[in-house]
Amino acid sequence: MTAIADPKAPRPPRARPSRLTTRGNTELYGWVFMRASGVVLLVLIFGHLFVNLWAGDGVKAIDFGFVAGKWADPIWQVWDLLMLWLAMIHGTNGVRTIINDYAERDGTRLVLKSLLYLAFLVTVVLGTLVIFTFNPCPDAAPDLLPSFCTAR
Template sequence: MRRKTTRGNFELYSWVFMRASGVVLVALIFGHLFVNLMVGDGVHAIDFAFVAGKWASPFWQVWDLLMLWLAMIHGTNGVRTIINDYAQRDLTRGVLKSLLYLAFTLTVVLGTLVIFTFDPCPPEAPAELLASFCTA
């Protein structure tokens, strides 16, 4: 009778995910850098209005969301592997991984909220606090 090796399969899938997500992240990051630094006026054009203009497009929202999620999952998986390799005691390993997962969750939830709820011109904001391109 063959035993199920769930942990072994998880580690295999984790290893494959790291390679695939790394390739996708390279494409996402270089695309992000190219658009932000090379197109138009380059780094001198990056300001609040530039970000507001980008996030007005669903394409860039999804692009940045994919970059955030993949980078966070990729990095969390890497740190999880390091914790598993170097933390000697089960309690230490459990505490470190709990803190890691908490940091992951907070970053992903807050980042996702920022991307999808970003409004450069909130309707009830005082006019002196609004960006110059907002109509009062």
């Protein structure tokens, strides 16, 4: 039979973190960033949903042509870029906090955070490239182009 330790019994003191593991104000800045970016993300996301779903013809109107027309306007490129970057930084910071809270071994924490930062970097770089290099009318055979592209 296994004995369960008394939850009210005093615990042995924890070792103080070394100077290398002390985070200083980084956690405070992360906490403040999460609150501020959450508010900005709400505005960006609901603006995105309003334009894409309610202002137009609803979800049935969202297709390649809709996105191409939207990204032809620099305002929507910047809007979507801000939404991508803030969402990725916000989410990465949240997962980083979870890893710090639950990964007990330093090696595990290092591997998980390295994978997290790599996923962040790949997603942000590819997303940014797609937003700014998107060309709905490339040089191709006219029968392969969308209907809104004029023949060259």
